[in-house]
Amino acid sequence: MQAGNITKFAHLSQFRDLKDFNNNVEQWMIDIKEEFTKSELIALKRLIRFSAKVPGICNAKIQTIVAATHDGTMGISRSTFERMLRKAKTLGLIEIHNTSKRGYQAHNVYVFIPYPVKEVVQSENIDVPIKANNPSKSINLLNNKRIGDRVAILDHTYVSNRVPQRFIELVKCFFDDAKIIEEYYRMYHISTYHLNAYDSDDLLDIGLDSFRQMIRALKRNKVRKNPYAYYYGVFQRKLDKLYYELIV
Template sequence: MRAGNIYQFKYLSQFRSVKEFNEHKERYLQLYPDQFTHSEFIAFEVLTQFSVVVPGVANAKIATLVSACQGKQGGVSRATFVRMLRKAKTTGFLTVHKTYRSSGGFAHNVFVFQPIDTFMKTQMNYRANSEHHTESRSEEIFTAPETEKLFLNLQNTDKNICLEDNVSALHAPSSTSFENLDYSFVPDTVPQTFIQTVRPFFNLAAEIFTFWEKALMAYRQLNLYQPIEHMTDLVIHAFKTTVFQYKHRKIKTSFIAYYYGTLITMLSAEKRKEHLTDSSVPRYNWLDAENTYSSSL
């Protein structure tokens, strides 16, 4: 991503107005009231203040942001600011992109805040709840075959992630009737292969649609050339990776946040491939240059 002024990154904004951005910010702080220390909260506030010209997007170097914190109750250190960024990224509320100069080398960062979908809360406090699982239950989880059958053949509801004690089901509080619709009600815009992959774990239409919406959000954020329909296999792979990590107790945040982070990582790799194959990017042909030089001698 090339460096530029803030309006160059307007397409990354996920909010229609500053008011909407502030509402999601407040909702985030309500969901994670103990997320930041006092100093980290100062850093968080400064970053959000830099994110109002284009709602939810800021482009600045960390040194600039740290300097802006100095007038806030004594300021914060760079290490504190970086810890705040790491926590905000871990929960899925913030993504950070690096930019590069035309002459080469890294420039400023681009910070992009994401909407908070309260109906998608899937807090999996596995460390706190793992003590309540029986020994046979734990053995069942860890001895499950690490193959595709793990994702497609979980017919026994005891093995279904959606029904485990430490998983709160995704739901839409504004629509009680929609909560109870099964996978057959998922809109046709969601690929059937994706539905069939997700349904053994999350059988409700609202849950499946939520996961696909997250994929669309990550896709739009990275502005890829190829359509999302051509990347269904990659999205499925991201979901399977998240399930695998969850079943091995590797996820320290929420299932949905880990899934979204995995999507960003995989789609970013695709974006880099697109950049390398883009014929509009000038490349120096060393072989032709050498031949030209030899013939001139």
Template sequence: MMTNGQIQQFKQFSTFPSLGEFNQAVKKWMHTYGESFTKGEKVALIRLTRYCVKVVGVANVKIGTILKVIHEEFGGHGISRSTFKRMIAKAKGIGMIKVIELKRNSGGQSSNLYVFQPYPTDPSEVSKKISAQASPQTTSKQVKSSNVSSSQSIELPNREQMNHHKAKENIKTNPQEKEITKRKKSADHTYTSDAVPSSFKHLAKSFFDCSETIEELWKMVRISAYQHSFEKDPQIMLQVATESFKQTVRAMKKKTIRKPIAYFYGVITKKFDEYYVSQIAEMTVSEKADHLSPSIQNVHWLYA
């Protein structure tokens, strides 16, 4: 076990020639495996990368230090130690990070050394890791299904069970409840919440003249923007939402889309990904952070 010391003594473990290449590697890792991490785990990972500047891709920091900084940064809303450890376990599992245990000069275990790894150049390696992550779930399903004996007979439902829905239909509904339901269904775009930008409401009403649907569409925009840290950029949110909605409408005219809102969410998530990558790609380490949107300044690891 190695002894703890100044971070410069661990230069031999760095696998990146520059901070730019480290940035690109982390971006590729998260593009492929980002969905495997929760929001809290992503916050922990981003904070850890900010300690990888002096020796590119290598961090030697106490877990308690990271938790304290996150707690202060988010106004008392931090993450737990277990969340940080889960993030490390996931990152190790996909090959993104190697953890080296260190000891104090006086004896006893010290803070770990976290060494980030380059993104694999061989696509087959990525496929193997993705398959390895999915295999435990498949195995558990197979075990559950194997516990069911093929000789067991299946009991068919009786007539009363099959007709239970007819009994529910016979239950009388309060006339007042019927009227409220009718009003809710017939509420057009004029009943849309003020939280939805007027320009998006006017665009959406041409195809979905229903306040509930329009609000649900904008809810998808807010969720995706929050996941990509654009929730504080209303101009970007509106621009991406408009482009995504138009693309969804074009798709609806060409083919049958059973779930338009889900399709819209998929489009807008992809566009936020592209928008984020395009902004980061235009930046270099020497450029000032104020060229980026405020939300990206808060999360991007280059501006630690």
């Protein structure tokens, strides 16, 4: 692959836009964040920021990215960045493409991979004949059953307007079901409707962070009973922490 401007590698991007890229990164981080050290996370987050112009693509030189981490932060070393790359590649987060210029090796191109969607394999449905004297009645019953199956689960586009869009965008990544999204929001609303003294955006940030923590627990099989109750408990503890920080 020949070296060149970032736009030359736009065809490698697997994301619709920057928002889609950020949503996928957020899902990845829930799964793999703890695989990285603190300094490696700094390296990864800086690489993500350099991958915004063309969503999910970065062709900056390693020394350029490493140097950027020293602006206002503790900074990282080149070896830390390279260690992060090895981990990210092993985990399936990125692919690394080598480029050349005039026969010599040039900069690498880092390509982020979308978060893998786990497809649910559905078994073929076999319609059991319905005994009836009236054949048209049997057909109507079968048609009604099929319609009922289709509307049994409504996706995120059917969520009530009272649910903030940011809340929907996060929860739908894991549960694209209007009923489930609204139930998690109900837990959120129960916890916050009386907290008028707090900034609503701050509360929403805490609510979303609590949801991410609940998802991590689910993936590690630490949620033994009701996930809604688990989310509510995590959120309550974070709100209590916020309260004590304000009064100290």
